[in-house]
Amino acid sequence: MPTVTFQGNPLHLVGDLPKIGAPAPDFTLVANDLSARGLKDFAGKILVLACVPSLDTPVCDLEMRRFNAEAAKLSDRVRIVAVSRDLPFAQARWCGAANADAVETLSDYRDAGFGRAYGVLIEELRLLARAVFVVAPDGTLAYSQLVPEMTSEPDYAAVLAAVKALA
Secondary structure, three states: OOEEEEOOEEEEEEOOOOOOOOEOOOOEEEOOOOOEEEHHHHOOOEEEEEEOOOOOOHHHHHHHHHHHHHHOOOOOOEEEEEEEOOOHHHHHHHHHHHOOOOEEEEEOOOOOHHHHHOOOEEOOOOOEOOEEEEEOOOOEEEEEEEOOEOOOOOOHHHHHHHHHHHO
């Protein structure tokens, strides 16, 4: 079973990370307006799925503010989505407080199906591990980064390089 750490303590992940070059696993997540969103809603786009434990934590807030700033610099062919198990209402509140209008927030609160499909559901906490996935316009997984320590930020330069390679 894959693991990540939280302040050095190991936590177990449910499922396996999807393979680079394979079709990205489909998902159903909940938007701020409670509508369902899935992989098909981003067809033909370069999709960055930035998974975070909770937008209400300092590192997640910092990460998504950074991705929001980066998203504003990218072409309209690129969509950056924050995925967490926060309730959609909490995600909408965070977007307003952070003035985040270039990233979309989607919630996996209902059944953790995204977390299982992407291998990032933390068994002990029922939260998502910090990870970033880049899906190519054809729906294949082009890049994957699981951050080993939950209190660390992702390698932004590597994510952006993967996005630019597809653009």
